[in-house]
Amino acid sequence: MGGGRYGCRVSSPAPQPRIAKNDLPPLSELVAASVEAVGGTERPGQTKMVEAVDQALRRKEHLAVQAGTGTGKSLAYLVPAVRHAVSKGVTVVVSTATIALQQQLVDRDLPRLAEALEPLLGRELNYAILKGRRNYVCLNRMSVGAPDDPEDGLFDTAQVSALGRQVQRLHEWAESTERGDRDELVPGVSEQAWRQVSVTAKECLGGQRCPQAQSCFSELARAEAAEADLVVTNHAMLAIDALEDFQVLPEHDAVVIDEAHDLVDRVTSVASSELSANAVETAARRAGKLVADRSADRLKELGEDLRVAMEEQEAARLDMLPSHLGNTLQALRETAQECLRALGPEPKEADPAVAAGRRAAKTSLEDLNTTAERMLKSFEVPISERWDVVWLSKSFEGKWPPALHVAPIAVGGLLRESLFRTRTTILTSATLTLGGSFEPLARQWGLPSLGTAGPPVPATEDGGASADDEKPLIWSGLDVGSPFDYPRSGILYIARHLPAPGRDGLPKEYLEELSALIQAAGGRTLGLFSSMRAAKQAAEELETDFPVLCQGEDSTSQLVKQFAESPETCLFGTLSLWQGVDVPGPSLSLVVMDRIPFPRPDDPVASARQRAVAARGGNGFMQVAASQAALLLAQGAGRLLRSTSDKGVVAILDPRLSTARYGSFLQSSLPPFWTTTDPAVVRSALTRLTTA
Structure with a gap:
C-alpha cells in the first residue's frame, strides 16, 4: 500500500478508469474515513471548508479559504480534491510554498488517505510529488561531465579538493538512489557540487536526443505524475508552468494552492532575472569552445565592461539607465545574438558530450540576450507605465560580486491569465485576510473585488485588466476560523x-x-x-x-x-x-x-x-x-x-x-x-x- 518509486501510488501504467460520481460514497463518508485514518476528529471549521472546496470544484469557481492552525485544512482540501479527480478522471495539482509541507503531504497525509479511501473508491489513489528538473540528478551530465565553469573562490586547493569529494560522493550516491532527488541526500552538498550533476530545464537535451532518457530520474517522475490523481508540487513550478513556453506540469483540471499567502513572492522570484559579470564570462567561455569568430572574445570583454559599469553606480533601484550601463547592455544583447547566430542549429547527430556543451552554451547566451533586452525595454516607457523594475545590488564588504536584477512590479496579470482563467483554483492558508478582508491579497493575485463577477477595473496596481476580457472571474472568500480560543x-x-x-x-x-x-x-x-x-x-x-x-x-x-x-x-x-x-x-x-x-x-x-x-x-x-x-x-x-x-x-x-x-x-x-x-x-x- 506504500507510495510508488517516485512517491506515487501507481497500480498500472495506464490511467485509472473514471468512476461516476453517483457510484462514489458521499463526501461526508470519505471525510469520516480520512479523519479516522489520521487519528483526528472532525471539526466544524474543517467541515465548512470541505463543503466549500467541493462546491467550488463542482461549480468551477475560485475559492479563498482562511483556515487557522489546527483546523485540519490539508484533509479539508485533499478529500474533495480526490473525489473530484477520481469522478472526473482528471488530475488535481496541489502546490505548496515549503518543502516541509510537501513532505508532510506525500510522506504522511497522502499515504494514510490512500489506504483509508481505497475500499471506498474501489481502486488505488495515485499521487506523486513533482519538482523542478534541477532537483534531480542528471545521468547524462554525470556521464559526459559538466561544462568547465570555475567559480570565484575556488582557487584555494582545499576548496577544490572539498568540491571534488562532494562530487565523488554524488556519483556514488547516484548508483544506489531510486529517485535521484536532492532532498534524499543526507547530509547535503553545496550548490557548486550539485551543479556538476544536474541541469536546468533549458539545459536538458530532451527525451529525443538524450541517451539516458529511458533512465532519467526527472522524466520518470514526470511520467508517473502524468498518471496521478493528485500531483504535489511547489509555487515555483506552478509559476514556471505559467511563464514558460514549455509545459512542466501534467494536464490538470484544478489547482489547490496551500500557503497561498506566499504565492505572490514566489511567483515574483521565478519571474525575476539577474545579470552579472560572472554570468557573461561563463557564457563567453562556453561559446568560445564552439564559435570560431571573435564574438565570444568580444563577449568576454563586455563582461569586464559590465563589471566596471556596475562598480560606478550605487546599489539602488534604477529609475533612469546610466549611459555607460545602457551602452554595455545594448552591446551585450547584440553580441549574445551574434554568438547565437554563429553557434547555428544543432546537428541532428551529435556526440552526447558535444550536444550537452552546445545546449549549455546556447542556454547561457539566450539568458544573456533575453535579460539584457528585458532590462533595456523597461526603460523605454515612462516610469508610471513600467511593468518591470531594475536595480543594482552589491554585497556588504564585497562578499559577492555586484549584479543587475529585473523583476515584475506586479504578477496579478500573469496569475489572472495563466491560472485563474484556465483552472479552478482553491487558495488556502492560516493567513489570508489582512485588515479583516480578503481583498488586499486578492488584488495582488489579480482577482476582482468581491461582489463583482468581472475582471478588476483597468489600470489597477496588479498590472491592470483588459476591459475586453471575455470570461468573468467568480470567486468567494471563506474564513472557517480556528479551534483555538x-x-x-x-x-x-x-x-x-x-x-x-x-x-x-x-x-x-x-x-x-x-x-x-x-x-x-x-x-x-x-x-x-x-x-x-x-x-x-x-x-x-x-x-x-x-x-x-x-x-x-x-x-x-x-x-x-x-x-x-x-x-x-x-x-x-x-x-x-x-x-x-x-x-x-x-x-x-x-x-x-x-x-x-x-x-x-x-x-x-x-x-x-x-x-x-x-x-x-x-x-x-x-x-x-x-x-x-x-x-x-x-x-x-x-x-x-x-x-x-x-x-x-x-x-x-x-x-x-x-x-x-x-x-x-x-x-x-x-x-x-x-x-x-x-x-x-x-x-x-x-x-x-x-x-x-
Whole structure:
C-alpha cells in the first residue's frame, strides 16, 4: 500500500478508469474515513471548508479559504480534491510554498488517505510529488561531465579538493538512489557540487536526443505524475508552468494552492532575472569552445565592461539607465545574438558530450540576450507605465560580486491569465485576510473585488485588466476560523510606552523590555527580528539567565529542534523563523517581535509597487507596505499557538502598532488575542504560566 518509486501510488501504467460520481460514497463518508485514518476528529471549521472546496470544484469557481492552525485544512482540501479527480478522471495539482509541507503531504497525509479511501473508491489513489528538473540528478551530465565553469573562490586547493569529494560522493550516491532527488541526500552538498550533476530545464537535451532518457530520474517522475490523481508540487513550478513556453506540469483540471499567502513572492522570484559579470564570462567561455569568430572574445570583454559599469553606480533601484550601463547592455544583447547566430542549429547527430556543451552554451547566451533586452525595454516607457523594475545590488564588504536584477512590479496579470482563467483554483492558508478582508491579497493575485463577477477595473496596481476580457472571474472568500480560543489562550502585548524604533539598532529600552519579558517567561521565547543585525545584537547584548540560540549558528532545522527540546532556551532569528517555526507545547510561551516588519524603504520591488499604486490614485503605503507588514505580523503571531493546549504571549515592542493611524489595520490582521499595553500585567501572566 506504500507510495510508488517516485512517491506515487501507481497500480498500472495506464490511467485509472473514471468512476461516476453517483457510484462514489458521499463526501461526508470519505471525510469520516480520512479523519479516522489520521487519528483526528472532525471539526466544524474543517467541515465548512470541505463543503466549500467541493462546491467550488463542482461549480468551477475560485475559492479563498482562511483556515487557522489546527483546523485540519490539508484533509479539508485533499478529500474533495480526490473525489473530484477520481469522478472526473482528471488530475488535481496541489502546490505548496515549503518543502516541509510537501513532505508532510506525500510522506504522511497522502499515504494514510490512500489506504483509508481505497475500499471506498474501489481502486488505488495515485499521487506523486513533482519538482523542478534541477532537483534531480542528471545521468547524462554525470556521464559526459559538466561544462568547465570555475567559480570565484575556488582557487584555494582545499576548496577544490572539498568540491571534488562532494562530487565523488554524488556519483556514488547516484548508483544506489531510486529517485535521484536532492532532498534524499543526507547530509547535503553545496550548490557548486550539485551543479556538476544536474541541469536546468533549458539545459536538458530532451527525451529525443538524450541517451539516458529511458533512465532519467526527472522524466520518470514526470511520467508517473502524468498518471496521478493528485500531483504535489511547489509555487515555483506552478509559476514556471505559467511563464514558460514549455509545459512542466501534467494536464490538470484544478489547482489547490496551500500557503497561498506566499504565492505572490514566489511567483515574483521565478519571474525575476539577474545579470552579472560572472554570468557573461561563463557564457563567453562556453561559446568560445564552439564559435570560431571573435564574438565570444568580444563577449568576454563586455563582461569586464559590465563589471566596471556596475562598480560606478550605487546599489539602488534604477529609475533612469546610466549611459555607460545602457551602452554595455545594448552591446551585450547584440553580441549574445551574434554568438547565437554563429553557434547555428544543432546537428541532428551529435556526440552526447558535444550536444550537452552546445545546449549549455546556447542556454547561457539566450539568458544573456533575453535579460539584457528585458532590462533595456523597461526603460523605454515612462516610469508610471513600467511593468518591470531594475536595480543594482552589491554585497556588504564585497562578499559577492555586484549584479543587475529585473523583476515584475506586479504578477496579478500573469496569475489572472495563466491560472485563474484556465483552472479552478482553491487558495488556502492560516493567513489570508489582512485588515479583516480578503481583498488586499486578492488584488495582488489579480482577482476582482468581491461582489463583482468581472475582471478588476483597468489600470489597477496588479498590472491592470483588459476591459475586453471575455470570461468573468467568480470567486468567494471563506474564513472557517480556528479551534483555538484566542482570547483565553493568548495575550497580545503592545509596548506602547517604548520609543519608536530607530535606524541604529535596537534601543536600550527594547533590550531591557525584552530581558524582563524573557525573565518572566522563564526562557521559552521565540524572538522574531526585522533584520539579522538586530537579532545578533539582541543575542549578544541581552542580560538574561537563559541560553539564547541565534539563527546562523547552525542550520535552522537543527536550531528549532534544539529550541523545542530545551524549554528554557530562547531562539532569535529573522524572516524564515517568522513563517517556519512549529513548536507546540511548553517550549514556546512568548513570541517577541521587535518592530512592525515594513519593507525597507530602499527595497526596489516594494518601493516600485508603492509608486505604481500611487500613480494610479491608490494608497501605495497601505496597499503594499502595510499589507506586507500585516501578513508578516500575522505569520509571526501564528507561531505562538500550535495546539489547543498552548498558552502564551505575543509581544510587539513597536509602539506604532497602538499609536499610528495604520495600527488598527495591522491589529485587525492578527488573531483575536486579549490585548493590553500594561507591562506589569504581561509579566505577571507569564510568571503564572511558567510556574503553573
